Amino acid sequence: MxxxxxxxxxxxxxxxxxxxxxxxxxxxxxxxxxxxxxxxxxxxxxxxxxxxxxxxxxxxxxxxxxxxxxxxxxxxxxxxxxxxxxxxxxxxxxxxxxxxxxxxxxxxxxxxxxxxxxxxxxxxxxxxxxxxxxxxxxxxxxxxxxxxxxxxxxxxxxxxxxxxxxxxxxxxxxxxxxxxxxxxxxxxxxxxxxxxxxxxxxxxxxxxxxxxxxxxxxxxPTIQPQTSEAFVPQMANMELIGGVSFQKGCYPGQEIVARTQYLGNLKRRMYRIHVDLNEVVPGQEIVDAAKGESGMVGRLVEGFRHPDGGVEGLAVLQIQSVEDAADLRLGTAKGPRVSVSPPPYPLTADTD
Incomplete structure (x- = not known):
């Protein structure tokens, strides 16, 4: 500065x-x-x-x-x-x-x-x-x-x-x-x-x-040092917000990004979440409480305090866990509950 x-x-x-x-x-x-x-x-x-x-x-x-x-x-x-x-x-x-x-x-x-x-x-x-x-x-x-x-x-x-x-x-x-x-x-x-x-x-x-x-x-989403190399672009909804082209030439990782898109085998997506805390850290694990400490189903991208209380954030989560309305917790199986809602755009998109 x-x-x-x-x-x-x-x-x-x-x-x-x-x-x-x-x-x-x-x-x-x-x-x-x-x-x-x-x-x-x-x-x-x-x-x-x-x-x-x-x-x-x-x-x-x-x-x-x-x-x-x-x-x-x-x-x-x-x-x-x-x-x-x-x-x-x-x-x-x-x-x-x-x-x-x-x-x-x-x-x-x-x-x-x-x-x-x-x-x-x-x-x-x-x-x-x-x-x-x-x-x-x-x-x-x-x-x-x-x-x-x-x-x-x-x-x-x-x-x-x-x-x-x-x-x-x-x-x-x-x-x-x-x-x-x-x-x-x-x-x-x-x-x-x-x-x-x-x-x-x-x-x-x-x-x-x-x-x-x-x-x-x-x-x-904003990738931070704690989440660098954690997500394929589609996991963080980058193709839904205009951050990926599927018509351009090669770049590092292009084959995997394209395969993920066209095979339709994406198992994780980014969602909005809410946690009753005053502060969170990018990269924190999100677990399914029913599966104990081995039940990691996602990772926090970022989160910030909301004027209505708690932290509003973005997290990459297993789609199945969200669809099953699993009991999601931040950090550990006994951590604070994680409430999930969709982002402000559809979770499907046509390729460009």
Whole structure:
């Protein structure tokens, strides 16, 4: 994070924890307004990897699960980077405001992902860099978010559907899925500072966990270090949310991802869950209490506090266990009960 941006946020009341904004001084109020009002969030807990050069498109196309050729100034996409066994090392949003591609993913996965990608550059004319300081990034969400953002940008058009992207001077505005209109905005420091000040009049600044809750409520998973290599993309519903192409060429793990899709043998899916706790950790096991300690049936992707109490999360679970309404518990057979509900989209989709 640029020192000038951190100083700006601190002046606005930001309190930091592990280099992420924990809150702006009233975490409980911020949590309550997240699901009902207009909220503004620093996104520096996500890092950026840049990729540019004559062969950048072809190189990324050979590495990722989605069709990179579809990303341009008007479209971003969800994507994933897999092992040869089809397990996701990371997932991310990919966008391209000019001649450079950017991967937006958790800070903790920036260096491992960058190191692995560089192993395969060989003679490709592509440059890969940690671009954490290249673009300042914020999120904006709420019932009035679309109208207020347009006003803050001088009446400019804004993206109308998820994955649509528009540029305004020094800013790139990405529409992302949400329970309300929701946007990620990237740009040069001064331009983002000006926009923050305009939006701050109409919304409440919130901490990073609030943005994570909005991802969970939208059914959008984020792979963390604890879950890296844990899931095939379909287990985390990536093909249902536009994160996998079945028509593109080869990439690491492509055969397994395709076989899983066309043989119809997927035994695990991602669901929304609720647990009566104040905090959970990505990667925690979920077990069937009737089967004891050997009855692991799933794993937590992420979870965040909900204003109505407890933690709302996403978890990859055995489909059969969900259909059987098994007594699911977090951690151990005697752990807190896990309530399951479907994500906010159908659990079936046509291949593209």
């Amino acid at each position: 640029k020192p000038d941006w951190k100083n700006f946020l601190e002046h606005a009341g930001a309190e930091f924890e592990d280099l992420a904004v924990a809150s702006f001084g009233n975490a409980e109020r911020e949590l309550r307004v997240t699901t009902t009002g207009d909220v503004l969030c620093d996104l520096s807990h996500f890092g950026l990897i840049s990729a540019y050069g004559e062969d950048a498109t072809d190189f990324l196309q050979g590495q990722f699960s989605n069709d990179v050729a579809q990303v341009d100034a008007g479209h971003s996409q969800l994507n994933s980077y897999c092992t040869p066994k089809g397990r996701m090392l990371a997932n991310f949003r990919l966008f391209k405001p000019g001649d450079t591609y950017y991967l937006r993913l958790p800070q903790a996965l920036i260096e491992p992902t960058l190191k692995r990608l560089r192993m395969f550059v060989m003679r490709s004319r592509v440059t890969l860099e940690n671009a954490d300081d290249a673009l300042t990034r914020i999120g904006w969400s709420g019932p009035n978010a679309a109208t207020e953002l347009s006003t803050a940008l001088g009446g400019a058009d804004i993206p109308e559907t998820p994955d649509e992207t528009l540029s305004h001077d020094e800013l790139s505005v990405l529409r992302v899925p949400g329970i309300h209109p929701r946007f990620e905005i990237y740009g040069q420091l001064e331009a983002v500072q000006r926009l923050w000040d305009r939006l701050n009049v109409h919304g409440a600044p919130v901490g990073a966990a609030c943005w994570g809750l909005l991802d969970v409520l939208s059914g959008i």
